[in-house]
Amino acid sequence: MTRINLRVDQENVSDDVEPRMLLVQYLREKLGKTGTVIGCDTSNCGACTVHLNGRSVKSCNVLAVQADGAVIDTIERLADDDGTLHPVQVAFRECHGLQCGFCTPGMIMQAVDLLNENPSPTEHEVRVGLEGNLCRCTGYHNIVKSVLYAAELMQGASKEGANA
Amino acid sequence: MIPARFDYVAAASVEEALQALSQSDDAKIIAGGQSLLPVLRLRLNAPELLVDIGRIDSLRGVREDGDALVIGALTTHSDIVTDDLVRRHALLLSKAAAEVADNQIRHRGTFGGSCAHADPAGDMGSAALAMDAEFVIAGAGGTRTVPAADFFVDLFETALGEDEILTEIRVPKKTGWGAHYEKFVRVAHQWPIVAVAATVNASGGTINEAKVALTNMGSTPLRASATEAALSGATATEDGVRAAADQAGEGTNPPSDLNGAADYRRHLATVLTRRAVLAAAGA
Numbered sequence: 048m049t050r051i052n053l054r055v056d057q058e059n060v061s062d063d064v065e066p067r068m069l070l071v072q073y074l075r076e077k078l079g080k081t082g083t084v085i086g087c088d089t090s091n092c093g094a095c096t097v098h099l100n101g102r103s104v105k106s107c108n109v110l111a112v113q114a115d116g117a118v119i120d121t122i123e124r125l126a127d128d129d130g131t132l133h134p135v136q137v138a139f140r141e142c143h144g145l146q147c148g149f150c151t152p153g154m155i156m157q158a159v160d161l162l163n164e165n166p167s168p169t170e171h172e173v174r175v176g177l178e179g180n181l182c183r184c185t186g187y188h189n190i191v192k193s194v195l196y197a198a199e200l201m202q203g204a205s206k207e208g209a210n211a
Numbered sequence: 212m213i214p215a216r217f218d219y220v221a222a223a224s225v226e227e228a229l230q231a232l233s234q235s236d237d238a239k240i241i242a243g244g245q246s247l248l249p250v251l252r253l254r255l256n257a258p259e260l261l262v263d264i265g266r267i268d269s270l271r272g273v274r275e276d277g278d279a280l281v282i283g284a285l286t287t288h289s290d291i292v293t294d295d296l297v298r299r300h301a302l303l304l305s306k307a308a309a310e311v312a313d314n315q316i317r318h319r320g321t322f323g324g325s326c327a328h329a330d331p332a333g334d335m336g337s338a339a340l341a342m343d344a345e346f347v348i349a350g351a352g353g354t355r356t357v358p359a360a361d362f363f364v365d366l367f368e369t370a371l372g373e374d375e376i377l378t379e380i381r382v383p384k385k386t387g388w389g390a391h392y393e394k395f396v397r398v399a400h401q402w403p404i405v406a407v408a409a410t411v412n413a414s415g416g417t418i419n420e421a422k423v424a425l426t427n428m429g430s431t432p433l434r435a436s437a438t439e440a441a442l443s444g445a446t447a448t449e450d451g452v453r454a455a456a457d458q459a460g461e462g463t464n465p466p467s468d469l470n471g472a473a474d475y476r477r478h479l480a481t482v483l484t485r486r487a488v489l490a491a492a493g494a
């Protein structure tokens with residue numbers, strides 16, 4: 048067993064884990080954070096995407112011990128405590144960016160990373176930015192629309208902030 | 212899917228990592244883990260010890276050393292894409308790294324890990340070869356430097372010994388050279404069927420010097436020597452580079468698999484070389 052200390056969704060956690068435990072397993076099975084899902088389990092589909100020190104990673108392809116000392120953010124902390132959704136979540140709901148919903152946690156976490164890097168992406172940049180995330184329902188059109196709409200919402204919010 | 216049990220050491224320094232490696236007959240280095248973890252999870256390999264070099268900060272980052280750039284083995288693909296020094300002096304690496312896998316994997320996967328893994332379909336090996344990179348290797352007996360042409364030995368095999376660590380990659384500066392990495396894939400975020408790495412020194416529509424290397428055209432990255440020779444002095448137009456690009460398949464030994472037969476790959480190499488060279492020359 049190896050001791051790890053992390054900050055997950057703004058709370059400090061500390062556990063003894065087997066070195067072979069994957070980060071996604073740790074999040075789901077030790078911390079009960081089942082919002083992050085396992086899709087393909089071969090690091091292709093991106094459903095398990097979380098942020099590690101602020102950048103998106105596939106949590107099925109990271110060992111929990113590799114994340115020792117890191118800050119992890121998952122889909123579970125994206126909405127505010129009072130239930131106010133993150134603009135990307137709002138946009139996915141508005142634009143029907145999901146059908147079965149399985150890829151959604153990963154899509155949203157990757158979209159947040161993408162918009163952090165590039166606040167006003169073109170449609171092509173959104174498609175390229177989401178290339179590591181697979182969706183088997185929507186054909187991607189509404190997901191891409193959702194991310195473009197989220198960009199508008201976030202720009203609007205930052206303009207309001209600047210005027211206030 | 213969960214890997215078989217292994218022991219784990221997070222090394223704080225290269226010395227510590229070398230020490231740990233020397234104490235086991237069946238140890239593996241883990242850097243980003245983006246190639247190793249899928250292998251362990253499929254149980255294609257089950258080492259008894261993983262030595263994590265991911266916390267050795269001295270192995271990360273890019274610096275200048277006279278006429279060379281020195282890139283730490285742990286520098287991630289995404290850092291290579293955006294790094295100012297790399298973009299200025301080794302643009303080809305930045306272009307190739309942008310084509311590796313997807314964002315999430317580029318955030319974790321490292322330049323050193325990619326080269327050490329030596330997948331013939333890996334994107335960074337041919338870019339490193341075209342750039343005349345040298346690989347700095349640390350072992351119990353000290354450090355040695357191996358040119359790219361000797362580093363890649365065979366399929367998944369490099370000049371690295373069992374107990375050695377790739378610490379940095381030295382790249383002669385090609386300041387002001389144009390560059391392009393032309394990658395042919397059927398689906399997004401995957402390894403290339405064939406890809407071509409090209410960097411070109413051109414002026415007034417004429418190619419003065421070109422460096423061209425091929426991905427997935429043999430068991431290692433391959434230099435397109437005949438093409439390089441034919442390109443010097445060529446005009447940077449479709450017709451000007453066609454004859455040179457047509458020689459790109461010479462001396463290659465591409466695989467035949469579900470994605471394409473060897474003949475198809477040889478043809479692809481000529482087409483992609485033409486595109487890569489023209490794009491690199493800014494034409």
Ligand SMILES: Cc1cc2nc3c(=O)[nH]c(=O)nc-3n(C[C@H](O)[C@H](O)[C@H](O)COP(=O)(O)OP(=O)(O)OC[C@H]3O[C@@H](n4cnc5c(N)ncnc54)[C@H](O)[C@@H]3O)c2cc1C
Binds near residue numbers: 243244311316377
């Ligand atoms: C879904 C998916 C798609 C991918 N697509 C592509 C692609 O399109 N193109 C591409 O090029 N790659 C692709 N990759 C691989 C990716 O680029 C990896 O990041 C890279 O090959 C390995 O880097 P790493 O740091 O993760 O190495 P690791 O996985 O940590 O290690 C890989 C191997 O190298 C050894 N090693 C690592 N670092 C060192 C070192 N410093 N010294 C000595 N030995 C070392 C390890 O022991 C291991 O054997 C993909 C991976 C996945 C999972």
